[in-house]
Amino acid sequence: MTIAPDDARRSASHLYRAMHDLVQSVDDTVPGRFEITKEGIVHDMTSPVGRHELxxxxLRKRLERVxxxxxxxxxxxxxxxxxxEGxxxxxxxxxxxxxxxxxEGPVDPQAIMAVVEVVSRSSPDNDWVAKMRDYPLIGxxxxxxFDPRTGAGAVLTDIHATPAGPRYATRKDFVYGEDVTIGEWTIPTDGLPLYSGAPSAEPA
Structure with a gap:
């Protein structure tokens, strides 16, 4: 059986709406955070909560200062x-x-200037792999x-087309203690907490 492009798009849209409705139905009753990616639903327990949220x-306060x-x-x-894009x-x-x-409802990704993610100990690939794919895809x-497991991180910019889809062309790695530029704004990264058992980071 041949599936026409319009049929495929409608099928993908129905699947996305079904996942969206499921996420909405459990989001307030199950601990953690549910998100939808190109590969399906992701459940991020965001552990440990205290240092992740700190x-x-x-980061929020430092950005808003500048x-x-x-x-x-x-x-x-x-x-x-x-x-x-699902x-x-x-x-x-x-x-x-x-x-x-x-x-009303979700934010249009085209309105966003930058996104910051703090890697969770329970699902680091969600931040380092899946979101690195999804964020350029939606613009x-x-x-x-920022990765509290290692005291390091990266800033990714310059979306460009690749055979696998849109990807970031530029990556600037940093370690905690260095100043980091996110979009037009530069903030310090000293004093950011690490997860228990993580090695301390020193500037290169």
């Missing part, structure tokens, strides 16, 4: 959704104009990853 808090008042480093809901994410921090958050121009 890292997110400190950004104009009309730009925010937002944490929490709403989700970022690109239904045609992706729904909830970044740890999204850099966005406050005016662009005045919407997020800057993706910054």
């Amino acid at each position: 890292t997110t808090l400190r 950004m104009p008042e009309e730009i925010v480093a937002h944490t929490g809901e709403p989700d970022v959704e690109d239904e045609p 992706v729904m994410r909830r970044p740890d921090v999204m850099v966005i104009a406050e005016a662009d958050m005045d919407v 997020i121009p800057v993706y910054a990853v």
Whole structure:
């Protein structure tokens, strides 16, 4: 049997809506965070909660100190959704104009200036692999990853086309203690917590 492109798109859309409805039905009743990727539903337990959330808090505050008042480093809901691509994410921090958050439902990824993710100990590949694929796919121009397991991270920019789909062309690695530039703004990374048992990071 041959499936026409329009039929394939409708089938993919129905599958996405089914996953979306499932996520909405369990999101408030099951611990952790549910997101939808090109490979299906991801359940991130975001463990350990304390140091993950402390890292997110400190990054948000440091970004907002150097950004104009009309730009925010937002944490929490709403989700970022690109239904045609079948992706729904909830970044740890999204850099966005406050005016662009005045919407009903999910945020348009085209409105986002940058996304920051703090790697969770329970599912590091979600941040280092899946999101590195999904964010350029939906047009997020800057993706910054902070990894409390290692005290290091990377900032990815410059989306370009590849045979496997859109990917970031530029990656700048850093270790905690160095200043890091995310979009137009530079922040310090000293004093960010590490997960228990993680090696301490020293600037190169």
